[in-house]
Amino acid sequence: MASIAELGERGALERFLPHLTQSENVLVGPGDDAAVLRSGGELVVTTDTMFEGADFRHDWSTFADLGTKAVTTNLTDIAAMGATPTGLVIALGVPGRIDVRNLEEFAKAADRTLQKLAPGAGVVGGDLSTSERTVISVTAFGDMRGRSPVLRSGARADDRIVVAGELGMSGAGLALLSAGEHPVDELRRRHPQRIEAHVAPLAPVHLGSALADAGATSMLDVSDGLVLDAGRIARASGVELRFDRAALEAFDADLEHVLYGGEDHALLATLPQEATLPDGVLVIGEVRESEAGVTLDGEPVQERGWDPFRR
Template sequence: MTTIGDMDEDALIALFSPRLPRSDAEILGPGDDAAVLAVDGHLVVSADVLVENRHFRSAWSTGEDVGWRAAMQNIADIDAMGAVATSLEVTLCAPPSTPVDWVLGLADGLREACEPHGVGVVGGDLSGASEIVVAVTVLGETHGTEPITRADAVAGDVLAVSGALGAARAGFEQLERGSRVDEEAIGLFLRPAPRIGAGLEGALHGATAMMDLSDGLVRDAARIARASEVELSIDSSLVPVHDAAVRTARGLGLDVDAALAWALGGGEDHHMLAAFPRTSAVPSTWRVIGEVREGSGLVVDGAPPSVAGWDHFG
């Protein structure tokens, strides 16, 4: 087995660079001191990081899985602004013992996630480290429209989500317990599959506030409430729970309410949560789950939520 410690940096770059996707916005891509991109409208930028044994485990995830997740969660952040992702900058820190095949798999996963959306990898960096860390900066453009933030929801708006929730957490629960009862859920944990373009769809339908659900519905909804200085009220009976989460709960011998808890607090589905000025404005592919009221904070079924969502420092 060849490891990255057996190669120098230039040789490793030459090996994996041809596997990376290219961006339609690219004027000058990998290989120079910086990339040069064409931008239409406002430039939208976000960043995320995946740390081994914190955000992924090598016992569960292949290099392809990590590349896919690194790309998809960042593309979703741009979509949540009502913008279109164009390019990624990817930095890999890894121990010298990391197999070269793992790095090539990372590049393949990035390509598989990015190419359907016209997103490319335009640069990045490599470094040695005691554990694998994949850091991504994503760039996008608005095509002349205004970005949708978390801060403009108003009382009277309705809340809606762009997809069924809880599958990613259901997959995690199976892997954590060492019990594989539903492969779809495991697949959606390892390789999230948000409907990219749903955020732009929400923006075009007049969304007043929006964000990507990465840390769980309740935690992320509370962020919109705080930024907009309003109260968000969620009716749990309206929250769409993914079928794979329901099957997982049953397969693990849990009450079906466990699937709802995963939908409320699980995170990593990367669907969109948005406020709309009226029910008729909500896209037909979305589901209304509550409303925006005068006040502050978040309530679920009229009370503070009983689940907390993902805490990066918890």
């Protein structure tokens, strides 16, 4: 067993990098001052940072969990634009006392997640530094591959509202963890899907481009809660997003978690009535020409969800 401080940056990276699969889009990968990616069209870029304490807890999440979550949260942002992910850079700040095997587990999980959700993409670079608490910052790249980007502002009256992925499971998992009534290992055994949905989420990234090809008029990644994120589409498009209560109650979580739980990383989109829906997509409502906002069976709902500054 060796700590990162004992190995130093070079030694730690020598343990980290071999676990990563090279992106098929890379011309120059890890090892130089910057990566060079092959790009055939419009470049799509997103970034997300997770802070220990604010965004995750080490007593709930392993480094493998964090590797999965860091990758998924960025890939879904790329997918929500209708783009195809091409690569990631990962910056890690960790305490020097951390066992280097945790870095290896992070790298292996990040790579597994990439190969599962975005085959052909890979980690092309990043940074490793010391920090009092763990900080994980990921920047993801994508290519539109000839498509037009799908924005939040294109929803039109009579469009169907659809979702690809789960709703409410992450919120349900967080509620179980936050209650503190049982050890985390016991919760993982008793509620594996709910706990994993929160600490190590996966998402149907491939359906982002499929929805774009099907004619999606708007789309985003549900990270802050269904109602809060739907409100962003409603305001950007100047329409009402009317959800069907029965459709939302069909998800395997309480309606409260479905509406407000957050961190689902499902893809919420609107499409014309005549569009052919990709497999794995569910209709959960309809766009109406009305005052911008979100309703449930036509009744207004409070727009709340995850806000890091209002916890």
